[in-house]
Amino acid sequence: PLVLGIETSCDETGIGIVRGRTLLANAIASSMDEHARFGGVIPEIAARAHLESMTPTIERALADAGVTLDEVDAIAVTGGPGLAGALMVGVSAAKALAVSLDKPLYAVNHLVGHVGADLLHGDGLRPAVGTVGELELPTVALLVSGGHTSLLLVRDLVGDVELLGETIDDAAGEAFDKVARLLGLPYPGGPHIDRVAAEGDTQAIRFPRGLTLPKDMAKHRYDFSFSGLKTSVARWVEKRVAAGEDVPVADVAASFREAVVDVLLTKALAACADLGVPRLLLGGGVVANARLREVAAERSAAAGVELRVPPLSLCTDNGAMIASLGAQLVAAGHAPSSLSFGADSTLPVTDIQL
Ligand code: ATP
Ligand code: MG
Numbered sequence: 575p576l577v578l579g580i581e582t583s584c585d586e587t588g589i590g591i592v593r594g595r596t597l598l599a600n601a602i603a604s605s606m607d608e609h610a611r612f613g614g615v616i617p618e619i620a621a622r623a624h625l626e627s628m629t630p631t632i633e634r635a636l637a638d639a640g641v642t643l644d645e646v647d648a649i650a651v652t653g654g655p656g657l658a659g660a661l662m663v664g665v666s667a668a669k670a671l672a673v674s675l676d677k678p679l680y681a682v683n684h685l686v687g688h689v690g691a692d693l694l695h696g697d698g699l700r701p702a703v704g705t706v707g708e709l710e711l712p713t714v715a716l717l718v719s720g721g722h723t724s725l726l727l728v729r730d731l732v733g734d735v736e737l738l739g740e741t742i743d744d745a746a747g748e749a750f751d752k753v754a755r756l757l758g759l760p761y762p763g764g765p766h767i768d769r770v771a772a773e774g775d776t777q778a779i780r781f782p783r784g785l786t787l788p789k790d791m792a793k794h795r796y797d798f799s800f801s802g803l804k805t806s807v808a809r810w811v812e813k814r815v816a817a818g819e820d821v822p823v824a825d826v827a828a829s830f831r832e833a834v835v836d837v838l839l840t841k842a843l844a845a846c847a848d849l850g851v852p853r854l855l856l857g858g859g860v861v862a863n864a865r866l867r868e869v870a871a872e873r874s875a876a877a878g879v880e881l882r883v884p885p886l887s888l889c890t891d892n893g894a895m896i897a898s899l900g901a902q903l904v905a906a907g908h909a910p911s912s913l914s915f916g917a918d919s920t921l922p923v924t925d926i927q928l
């Protein structure tokens with residue numbers, strides 16, 4: 575089926591068009607620049623930007639795909655989780671399109687969409703790391719972004735997704751953004767930490783690995799915590815400054831990044847081992863982190879786990895992944911969503927469709 579997907583859960587207005595598993599277009603407009611001076615995504619600004627970008631981004635996607643709206647078989651939209659006002663813009667646009675075109679509408683889960691991204695193939699699309707070929711299930715999936723840090727067990731993309739664990743405080747991307755800020759680096763901080771860390775020593779400072787002590791592992795084996803790490807970096811920097819010493823920014827960035835990467839992969843690979851699932855999929859904007867991809871490749875190989883990382887353009891928030899999940903629902907014969915559904919900012923990952 576030819577499916578148009580709409581994503582507006584955070585700061586990206588994403589319009590994707592797929593035919594089954596073939597990617598035809600992935601148009602994105604981001605409001606990140608407008609949030610930068612506030613040091614974080616401002617929900618009201620994001621919602622207004624989605625409204626302004628919606629029509630031009632849909633038009634761009636249709637032009638890129640070389641199709642017309644009449645040819646589209648179904649509309650898919652992110653129903654949640656995400657920012658309520660931002661989601662509502664996408665949901666309203668999707669309902670308007672579905673009603674005016676008389677096409678079925680599928681409201682889907684944003685997090686499961688990140689996994690659906692891995693199904694897509696198309697001209698010039700290459701995985702960022704790892705295997706080319708079909709996604710095999712079950713797989714463990716680690717989703718890491720500015721808003722989420724979730725470990726999933728995916729048995730069936732449109733029928734059976736289990737939440738193994740998630741962050742109990744900050745998301746991994748949020749930790750990057752906060753630590754960047756205290757090191758005086760611009761927002762969003764991830765790419766800047768990555769750049770600065772390349773010159774630093776990953777072993778210079780031993781920052782804490784949240785929820786990895788035996789007593790924590792007993793209760794929170796697959797959960798994450800990054801707020802203690804952020805505080806630890808802040809205290810370390812404060813002490814240096816108080817002592818009148820220079821802050822070795824590259825070493826702090828490299829050591830911090832190492833701690834995040836270590837915890838993420840320790841827990842993800844523990845899940846693979848515990849559950850006997852020799853497959854790990856990465857998704858979300860933090861996958862742009864060079865060290866995360868490098869250590870993931872090393873440790874997965876050592877553990878006999880097949881690592882899959884979709885192209886980075888499909889790891890950050892986008893409409894193609896939503897269209898992909900929609901196409902899977904259509905192909906599996908799922909009923910469309912009723913037009914009365916509303917955006918659900920806290921939609922659990924087990925609810926694949928609204
Ligand atoms: P959501 O959580 O709803 O998916 P989001 O907009 O926060 O939305 P993304 O756009 O997928 O998520 O990712 C943005 C996050 O990824 C930011 O926190 C950013 O700092 C982080 N990030 C981007 N590049 C890197 C990098 N190279 N290293 C680490 N983190 C990065
Ligand atoms: Mg984003």
Ligand code: FE
Pocket residue numbers: 684688719858859890891
């Ligand atoms: Fe996302």
